Amino acid sequence: MFSKRIRNVQPSATVQLANKVKRLKKQGLDIISFTLGEPDFPTPKHIVDAAKDALDNGMTHYAQSNGMPELREAISDHIKPKNGIHADPEDIMIMPTKFALYAAIQTLISKGEQVIFQNPGWVSYGPMVTMANGTPVPVKMSYEDGWNWNPEDIRSHVTPRTRAIILNTPSNPTGSVIPEETLRAIGDLAEEKDLIIISDEVYENLVYDVEHFSIGSIDKIKDRVVTVSGFSKSYAMTGWRVGWMVGKKEIMRMVNKLQQHSITCLPPFIQMGAVAALKCGNQCILDMRDEFQQRRDLLIPLLNEIPGVSCEVPQGAFYAFFKMDLGFKSMDLAEMLLYKSHVALTPGSAFGSAGDEFMRMSYASSRENLIEGVKRIGDFVKSLEKGKEL
Ligand SMILES: Cc1ncc(COP(=O)(O)O)c(C=O)c1O
Structure with missing residues (x-):
């Protein structure tokens, strides 16, 4: 029924994940999402x-x-x-x-x-x-x-x-x-x-x-x-x-x-x-860029404090792409973080085989959200460690 051309491609992992998050939020879950790549500012x-x-x-x-x-x-x-x-x-x-x-x-x-x-x-x-x-x-x-x-x-x-x-x-x-x-x-x-x-x-x-x-x-x-x-x-x-x-x-x-x-x-x-x-000149671009830079400078050190997480400082865009060395595939980690800790990250595997040990977190999100998101990720890692000890 469908062309080979369209059968040969998978749906967009990022758009699908964002849709899933929207569904869960509608069900009343307090999910913080860092999945979609869009500025959180209004258009000037x-x-x-x-x-x-x-x-x-x-x-x-x-x-x-x-x-x-x-x-x-x-x-x-x-x-x-x-x-x-x-x-x-x-x-x-x-x-x-x-x-x-x-x-x-x-x-x-x-x-x-x-x-x-x-x-x-x-x-x-x-x-x-x-x-x-x-x-x-x-x-x-x-x-x-x-x-x-x-x-x-x-x-x-x-x-x-x-x-x-x-x-x-x-x-x-x-x-x-x-x-x-x-x-x-x-x-x-x-x-x-x-x-x-x-x-x-x-x-x-x-x-x-x-x-x-x-x-x-x-x-x-x-x-x-x-x-x-x-x-x-x-x-x-x-x-x-x-x-x-x-x-x-x-x-x-x-x-x-x-x-x-x-x-x-x-x-x-x-x-x-x-x-x-x-x-109209580029002042509005510069204002948004400065805000992203400040959020990046807030986020990356916090991420690096989490055991098993390591993130280089990104030079552009608004994504932290960090290594999460916990022995799980990124897709499984994304599911666990979403359902257990109510934090939505994009699994690195969506971006190719070289991304599989990584998670993408968009910092086009408020500072409060970033701080709360990192806390939830940190608590999740701690709960895994506790689980191992038991
Ligand atoms: C690398 C890259 N190229 C192109 C696009 C598409 O941009 P637009 O939404 O303006 O079509 C995106 C959007 O996320 C992107 O991340």
Whole structure:
């Protein structure tokens, strides 16, 4: 009854878990959830007001399929100084960020072609490649190595069938930021082996102590890079479903066909909200980022005090990806923590085989929640130890 394409993929572990938590909360359980990756701040008022004005002014019909010129121009102006990417408005497509990644993969990957990405890495890359009839090739990073992605490990996975590398910096789930030097080495490899790079930079504004570098700014490889980013994480706009893709015109023209035959366009009032986000400076981004940084600095030492838990300080995004060395698989630990201690964490195995001893905790949550959550995790570990003694 169902296509092989859809039968071959599993549901999103993170979305499923969030749904389960919602169900349990509805039943009256006092669960603190650290599962979903979204800022807990409201969307800044000036953005909401711009979208309301657009609605009041009748912007309720179809827009251009590749995005409204105002928004593409604003993105073109924004990414030149910020990312060092010199793109005309025609080199930009407006799409929900996740859909932009899906569309890039559908457009660029043919049956049987291999696509390399980080392991642990974001839950959707593998299924997206599978849905394009490609072959996912997750390449491991290790905690001991600071979750650095080693270009030589990537090289050793390149075969004649390799078509693309997807990279994610800052990374979900590890919070690691790929240094410029490594990105340049990956760029050289892509040039040598004639590969495409899909660079997912949706957390680009959430970096602490380090600089974000866009691989699409490297001139000699810019035509083989598709950069994807968006408003969700930087401006607390996850529900607006708006982001962008930048790349050479020929690729954008092909992606636009996919947009035209699927979602048509993004709602114009949403796009006007996005224009307001870009035009109003970045103070609101900085305020949210500072708050995330303070929460990170509160959370990581508390986690490291729990016996069996170890967590390096993440340099970006808003996730602590910590090792929980208690002799259980991460999925079992997640279930036990949820049902016994009423704290919801995402099991590291959702992000690939290299994540299985780890748990992901989003710190896009209030300080009170973080403190209470860590206390519950600590009490859970103590109860396990007591159980062993008995
Ligand atoms: C690494 C990564 N890429 C892309 C996305 C998709 O972002 P959006 O919700 O804006 O589509 C997410 C969302 O969680 C993510 O974590």
